[in-house]
Amino acid sequence: MIGQTLSHYRIVEKLGGGGMGVVYKAEDSRLHRPVALKFVSDDLARDAEALSRFQREAQTASALNHPHICTIYDIGEQDGRSFIAMEYLEGATLKDRLAGGPLGLETVLRLGIQIADALDAAHTANVIHRDIKPANIFISSRGHAKLLDFGLAKMGAQPSHEADFTTRAGTMQGVVMGTVAYMAPEQARGEPVDHRADLWSVGLVLYEMAKGIRPAPAVRLRVEESPELERIVSKCLEMDPALRYQHAADLRTDLERLTRGSDSALTGRDQPPAKARARWPVGAAIAAAIAGAAVVGYIFYPRQAQLTDKDTIVLAEFINSTGDPVFDDTLRQGLAVQLQQSPFLSLISEERIRKELTLMQQPPDARLTSQLAQDVCVRTSSAAVLDGSIASLGTQYVIGLRARNCTTGDILADEQAQAARKEDVLASLTQIAIRFRTRVGESLTTIEKHSKPLEEATTWSLDAWKAFSTASTVYYSSGPRAALPLFKRAVEIDPDFALAHARLGIHYSNLGESTLARQSTLKAYQLRDRASDVERFWIDTFYDRQVTGNLERQQQTLETWARTYPRDSTPHALLAGLAARSTGRFELSIAEADKSIALDPDRNPAYNAKAFSQLNLNRLADLEATLRRTTELKFASPSSELLGYFIAFLNADSEAMKQKAALARTTRATEDTIAHVEALALARAGRLQEARRMSTVAVDIAQQSGQRERAAMFGSATAVWEGLYGNAASAR
Secondary structure, eight states: OTTOEETTEEEEEEEEEOSSEEEEEEEETTTTEEEEEEEEOGGGTTOHHHHHHHHHHHHHHHTOOOTTBOOEEEEEEETTEEEEEEEOOOEEEHHHHHTTOOOOHHHHHHHHHHHHHHHHHHHHTTEEOOOOSGGGEEEETTSOEEEOOOTTOEESOOOOGGGGBOOTTSOOTTBBOSOGGGOOHHHHTTOOOOTHHHHHHHHHHHHHHHHSSOOOTTSOOOOTTOHHHHHHHHHHTOSSGGGSOSSHHHHHHHHHHHHHTOGGGOOTTOOOOOOOOSSOOTTOHHHHHTSOOOSOOOOOOSSOOOOOTTOOEEEOOOEEOSSOGGGTTHHHHHHHHHHTTOSSOOBOOHHHHHHHHHHTTSOTTOOOOHHHHHHHHHHTTOSEEEEEEEEEETTEEEEEEEEEETTTOOEEEEEEEEESSGGGHHHHHHHHHHHHHHHTTOOHHHHHHSOOOHHHHSOSOHHHHHHHHHHHHHHHHHOHHHHHHHHHHHHHHOTTOHHHHHHHHHHHHHTTOHHHHHHHHHHHHHTGGGSOHHHHHHHHHHHIIIIIOOHHHHHHHHHHHHHHOTTOSHHHHHIIIIIIGGGTOHHHHHHHHHHHHHHOTTOHHHHHHHHHHHHHTTOHHHHHHHHHHHHHTTOOOTHHHHHHHHHHHHTTOHHHHHHHHHHHTTSHHHHHHHHHHHHHHHHHTTOHHHHHHHHHHHHHHHHHTTOHHHHHHHHHHHHHHHHHTTOHHHHO
């Protein structure tokens, strides 16, 4: 376009460009002055939203007349191309200036006052900038700050929640506007914002000017050169907008007051502004302001709060405002996998959550909203609730994570990350989880050792992860058989999804399908390098259980698991059931069950293993005490009625046996087993005809539910007692 004339502007040279647009230097032939012409990029020239933003920038900024806001002269169109004519500036952006290191305190204060003054003028005119960052602040050759790029600005005091989002249609919930690294927390979460969101961003800019870098997310803010400037910045960065500066004028006043009293604090680092150049450098000024956003960003939380290794956490469902259902359930499950890699943190189990929801008269599969998670947190005496969110940022995504004390409501951590594409969301979730672990007090040693990226520990495919997450939810609400098709779907999408293969192996085993269980477990074992450390322990345990039969190595794996993750009740529960009870070591089973219960009193499998071991040891009083405890905890365990039947049988209480059998027959999970057990009891009593009829019932129920191996097991047991009675023909 160089040499062309648009209206009365002759284009002289290109100054810079980015994904959103391009800026040229031009000569105004009427007033004989240089101007900057800004165009929407060719890629977005037909994008209605880009054009709307372009016009909004011109209209908003042109209404502001201030020495520290870049002046808009004109807006025009020629040959279908819209452009903005604006003040031509010589110098560099603040971003470029900071590439050379921090600024001296005097310069920081002078520029901070000018920026605050510009924002005061904008806010007074009811304009919120929403994208304050070093790339949008130009430093002229005379050292004056100029605020650029009002393309994301909005008029304040709009009551609608949708006012803080934009789409091609103009406004719609779900697309967060701004640059994530400088966003106020409420802005990143997609909540309505006011002028105080700009003051958060200014706080980050002030710190970056003083230190030369953005503040690290988990580091306490320090401005050693000026404790008073540190106080000012900290006030800008209050998580609660009500605790920040309420007006830019107040911030300007404090900076001016510090300037008047700062002579003794000034350092010798101030350097004169960079020598004026005849043209802007590529990427400078407005061109830098319209460049694309970074792939990953963060927010800064100035005060660090910690959890202890005794605290537990409740994960709420993510608020998904993108409109894309692939993120429903998926991100909460993904975050759980990430945090469960930590030996330091402990999450409230899904079993405990569903139990509490039932006690709260909520459906056990109710969506765990922030409020429900808060209630569960209080009821379980947990320390914190983690609320997550995901929103669109143009074609990108912003993921947020906030931890709050469920008793006091204090914010313990507030993190966010940005993903350039949908496919990058899982990677960003990994980063946000690691930052959270750092912030709440986990050692760097354990984080480095146990922080496998989610896409490596699970799957690269969001669709496969969605199928897996849905399958997990269905499992808890409807059982393994209902969940199997979804787990199968997950491995169809990603055949290398080790975790999904492992779950298939476990659920096939629970359904009595040992051949299918071995196949899935073997596949999981072959892919175990694509699993987290916790999941590898799972896979190794069941591999030796179902494939090799190496029970000694299985026990060693479980013991290593328990040592590596001392807060995890699962290895002790598995030691109690798989390793000890199934091999006749009932005392060890009870001891390991007690360890598991001590870590998590609401894990049903540990009570189950303990109860059956007490039964095998003929400790009926202890068994009855265990069953009373599970009743107090309101465990709906199918095994309870079976165990009650066994107690009645050993006590020769035929009436109680009938009652317990009738109750067990009302539950699908135990109706075939109780028929099988009744058949054995009848056979023992010599009532063979009745025993045969009851055995047929057990086999038929198992076959009708598709559990062929289970049906075969019942048939084999019948053959054994037929043989014991000398009925060789029936036994065959």
